[in-house]
Structure formats: C-alpha cells, structure tokens
Amino acid sequence: MSEDIIQQLKTVYLFRGLSDEALSPLAQKVGVLKLMRDDVLMRKGERGESLYMIHDGWMKVVTEDSRGGELIINKCGPGETIGEMALFDQAPRSASVIALEDVTVLELKQDDFQKILDERPGLSLVIIHGLSSRLRFSTTYIEKAIDWSQKIAEGDYSFIDYTPTLLRRAGSDEDKAGQLLSAFFKMVKRVKEREDGLKQQVEKLTFEIDQARRKREFDEITSTELYTRIKEQARKLREQRFERQDE
Amino acid sequence: MNKGRIISIHSFRGGTGKSNITANLAAQAALAGKRVGVVDADIQSPGIHVLFGLNESKMGRTLNDFLHGKCAIVEAAFAVGKNSGDAEGRAKLAGKDLWLIPSSIAGREISQVLRSGYDFNKLNEGLQTLIKELNLDYLFIDTHPGLNEETLLSIAISDIIIVILRPDDQDIQGTAVTVDVARSLDVPKMILLVNKALPKLDRADIKARFEAEFDAPVAGFMPLTFDLAENASKDLFSLSRPEHEWSLALREVAGAVLAMK
Numbered sequence: 001m002s003e004d005i006i007q008q009l010k011t012v013y014l015f016r017g018l019s020d021e022a023l024s025p026l027a028q029k030v031g032v033l034k035l036m037r038d039d040v041l042m043r044k045g046e047r048g049e050s051l052y053m054i055h056d057g058w059m060k061v062v063t064e065d066s067r068g069g070e071l072i073i074n075k076c077g078p079g080e081t082i083g084e085m086a087l088f089d090q091a092p093r094s095a096s097v098i099a100l101e102d103v104t105v106l107e108l109k110q111d112d113f114q115k116i117l118d119e120r121p122g123l124s125l126v127i128i129h130g131l132s133s134r135l136r137f138s139t140t141y142i143e144k145a146i147d148w149s150q151k152i153a154e155g156d157y158s159f160i161d162y163t164p165t166l167l168r169r170a171g172s173d174e175d176k177a178g179q180l181l182s183a184f185f186k187m188v189k190r191v192k193e194r195e196d197g198l199k200q201q202v203e204k205l206t207f208e209i210d211q212a213r214r215k216r217e218f219d220e221i222t223s224t225e226l227y228t229r230i231k232e233q234a235r236k237l238r239e240q241r242f243e244r245q246d247e
Numbered sequence: 248m249n250k251g252r253i254i255s256i257h258s259f260r261g262g263t264g265k266s267n268i269t270a271n272l273a274a275q276a277a278l279a280g281k282r283v284g285v286v287d288a289d290i291q292s293p294g295i296h297v298l299f300g301l302n303e304s305k306m307g308r309t310l311n312d313f314l315h316g317k318c319a320i321v322e323a324a325f326a327v328g329k330n331s332g333d334a335e336g337r338a339k340l341a342g343k344d345l346w347l348i349p350s351s352i353a354g355r356e357i358s359q360v361l362r363s364g365y366d367f368n369k370l371n372e373g374l375q376t377l378i379k380e381l382n383l384d385y386l387f388i389d390t391h392p393g394l395n396e397e398t399l400l401s402i403a404i405s406d407i408i409i410v411i412l413r414p415d416d417q418d419i420q421g422t423a424v425t426v427d428v429a430r431s432l433d434v435p436k437m438i439l440l441v442n443k444a445l446p447k448l449d450r451a452d453i454k455a456r457f458e459a460e461f462d463a464p465v466a467g468f469m470p471l472t473f474d475l476a477e478n479a480s481k482d483l484f485s486l487s488r489p490e491h492e493w494s495l496a497l498r499e500v501a502g503a504v505l506a507m508k
Contacts, residue, residue, distance in 0.1 A: 234403035
C-alpha cells in the first residue's frame with residue numbers, strides 16, 4: 001500500500017515536484033478510511049482539518065438548494081483530491097461529501113503535514129512552487145474569461161474558432177478556474193447558437209389600415225373641383241397620345 | 248413597345264428615399280442604353296440634381312423657367328452624359344443619353360410657382376415636347392411627397408406610377424389613399440416598392456399582404472442600409488457600389504420596370 005500511496009500523492013498538484021524519497025515520510029502519515037454508501041466524509045460548514053484522496057469508489061459533492069433539498073454539484077472518483085486547502089487553513093468545508101458506494105479514501109491530517117514541514121523546510125518551497133503555478137494558471141484563465149466577456153459584449157464571437165487547444169487543457173485539468181473557463185466557453189457557444197437562431201427568425205410585419213379613414217381621405221381629394229378637372233384633362237391627353245401613336 | 252413612357256415616382260411621406268431611387272432607376276435605364284429624361288417636379292423641395300452632380304453654380308435654365316414661359320423645355324435639360332464629372336459612379340454615365348430637368352433652388356422662384364400653381368396643360372405640353380425632341384424612351388418624374396396639386400398632375404399624366412413606401416403604419420395608411428387616387432385617375436400601371444426593409448421582416452408575407460391590400464404588384468424590397476445614407480447625396484449609389492445589396496435590389500426593380508409592356 002505504501003508504494004500505492006506514494007503514487008497517489010504524486011497526483012496531487014501540491015506534491016507534484018517531490019521525489020519518492022521526499023514523499024515517503026508523508027506517505028507514512030497517510031491513513032486509510034473505508035466508507036460505505038451514504039457514509040459522510042465531510043459536512044458543509046465543518047472545520048476542515050484533513051486532505052482526502054479517493055483511492056477507489058465514487059463520492060458525491062453536495063450542497064443544499066434554496067428549499068433545503070440536496071443539490072449534487074459534482075462527483076469525485078479514484079485519483080481525485082478533496083479539500084487540499086485544509087492542510088493550510090482551517091476554513092469551513094464549502095460542501096458535504098458523501099459516498100455513493102464502497103469507497104477507500106486516503107487521509108492526510110493537517111497536524112501531521114505541518115509537523116513534516118517543520119522537519120523539512122525544503123518541502124515547503126516545492127509546495128509553494130506547486131501552489132504558485134496553479135495560481136498562475138488560474139490567473140490566465142480569469143484573464144481569458146474577462147477578455148471573452150468583453151468580446152461577447154461587442155458581439156464578437158470569433159474566439160470560438162481559435163481556442164480549442166486551451167479548452168482541452170482546461171477541461172482535462174482538475175483545477176476550478178479551468179473548469180470555470182470550460183463551462184464559460186460552452187455557455188458562449190450556446191448563446192451564439194441561440195443568437196444565430198434569432199437572427200434567422202423572420203418577423204411578420206403587423207399593420208392595420210384604417211379603412212374608414214382611407215375612404216374619407218380619398219373622398220376629400222376626389223370630390224374637389226380641381227380633381228375632376230385634372231382627371232378630365234388627363235383622360236383627354238391619354239386619348240390624344242393614343243391617337244398619335246396610332247398614326 | 249410604345250416610346251416615351253412617363254414614370255412618376257411617388258411616396259406619401261418624405262424621407263422614403265424617393266429621389267435616390269428615382270435617380271438610380273433613371274441611371275440604370277440610361278446604362279442599359281435607353282434614352283432617359285428625369286424631371287424634378289418636386290418644386291417645393293428640389294434635390295435630385297445633387298445626385299446627378301449639378302450644383303447651384305452649374306444650374307442653368309430650370310423647369311420653373313419653362314413654366315413661366317421664359318424658355319423652351321429642352322433648354323432646361325442638363326445633359327448628364329456630357330457632364331458626368333469626377334464622381335466614380337456618375338462617370339459611368341459618360342456618353343449615355345440621360346437628361347435632367349431640374350427645379351429651381353432659388354427661393355423666390357419656388358414661391359412664385361407655388362403661388363400661381365402649375366398650369367396643367369403647360370406642364371404636359373413640356374413633357375410631351377421633351378419626349379419628342381430628345382426622342383426619349385422613358386421620362387421619370389420625381390414628385391413632391393403627399394397628394395398636393397402638382398403631384399396629382401404628375402400622377403394623372405403617368406403611364407406607370409411607382410409608389411414607394413416604408414413598412415410602417417403611417418406610410419401604409421397614406422399609401423392606401425395614394426393607390427386609390429392613382430387608380431381613380433386611370434393610371435395604366437402601378438407598382439409598389441418597399442423601401443428601408445429590415446432584414447428580419449418576412450418579405451414573402453409582406454408582398455402577399457400588400458398586393459392583396461393595394462391590388463398592385465410589389466416590385467421589390469430596398470434594404471435599409473447605412474452605407475447608402477453615408478454616400479447618398481454624393482453619387483449614384485447603384486453605380487458607385489454596384490455589388491452592394493441595395494444596388495442589386497435596385498437593378499432588379501429597374502429590370503422589372505424596363506420589361507413592362
């Protein structure tokens with residue numbers, strides 16, 4: 001299991017730069033939890049004191065909807081990390097995590113983690129490096145989202161065509177900023193599709209002619225002496241032209 | 248085909264783009280090799296001369312002079328083909344048989360005609376002389392919007408009336424009256440032209456309903472375009488921007504008018 005644990009620790013972005021040797025003391029502190037369906041790993045609002053890594057099985061991340069019902073916001077499976085920030089702070093958990101089936105979870109407690117850090121100050125630097133590169137990615141994604149927002153506001157959707165590479169990376173990454181960007185991108189595509197649909201929708205012109213008014217105004221014009229004279233003269237002129245053309 | 252057809256272009260309200268359409272239709276007819284005259288019968292607010300590159304300093308005799316017996320009608324005819332000038336579109340009219348009979352833009356002369364009114368026979372005699380002496384195939388008359396005396400005159404002596412309307416309630420209501428009056432004046436042919444049509448409007452639906460309501464064919468839809476508004480008074484748009492959607496629509500209408508029996 002120890003080798004297994006080291007491999008799993010390596011998938012956590014915080015520990016990505018560490019050698020097997022450096023991870024070994026951490027691995028020794030990792031505990032194994034066995035959960036059954038509906039067992040609660042953590043509750044929303046509780047103080048977080050541990051990082052968890054799912055070894056096998058699936059769990060649901062839930063919060064409450066406006067009526068107090070359960071709202072599943074995500075599902076986590078083997079290899080995924082939950083609540084890593086609890087290693088540094090003791091902020092309340094933002095959601096509850098409940099087992100969907102038999103699940104094995106690896107646990108690293110904050111106290112154990114900090115003790116190891118005290119013993120090995122070099123480890124801190126590697127971890128800070130992991131955190132800062134994550135932050136850099138997040139910043140890039142946020143800047144992208146800002147850039148896109150401005151373009152969308154101006155009706156410019158051209159970026160949809162030249163961003164697939166960025167999205168593949170964002171979509172496959174576990175980090176939240178990447179997921180946000182991916183969701184944002186999908187949303188923009190849908191909005192554009194809807195907008196294009198609206199543009200193609202033809203509108204029927206609504207109009208109504210006031211027939212009484214039409215008749216009244218026609219009568220006003222045609223009842224004048226001037227009109228009668230014009231009509232009569234026009235008739236004569238047409239006849240003359242007709243005769244001329246016949247000649 | 249009978250020669251010397253009189254086509255008057257009318258709209259119930261101003262600002263429908265009437266002068267622009269008239270000038271461009273006439274230009275297209277001339278470009279197709281027809282002998283064409285354009286009379287600016289909008290004495291109250293003349294303007295079509297600008298489109299043909301005629302300005303105040305170049306303006307010689309006018310329709311007003313003829314109506315007051317100061318000159319023969321042919322003396323007031325400005326040969327556009329010989330004065331097509333430097334504008335890109337108009338330059339294409341060089342050598343074409345196109346004449347413009349402008350209205351005076353001098354305020355005094357405008358009010359003089361308005362006070363004394365048109366002489367029906369005088370105007371008609373002038374138009375017939377023009378057709379004969381210049382051997383015209385078509386004579387286009389740009390009228391004043393609405394249904395005042397001189398406009399009724401223009402309509403009455405026309406062989407074809409093109410009624411321009413925008414797809415809005417006020418225009419549609421006024422056009423209904425115009426169409427009824429023109430029919431009552433026995434104008435042989437009448438066509439409708441929808442101007443400033445937004446792309447989202449269902450044109451087939453409008454065409455069917457207008458034709459049912461007015462009992463006259465809808466010859467075309469001129470799209471609403473800012474490009475035209477920017478260029479409008481400087482040049483003949485259908486010549487300077489021949490591939491623009493507005494120009495394509497206009498040429499279609501011109502084709503329909505020229506094909507009329």
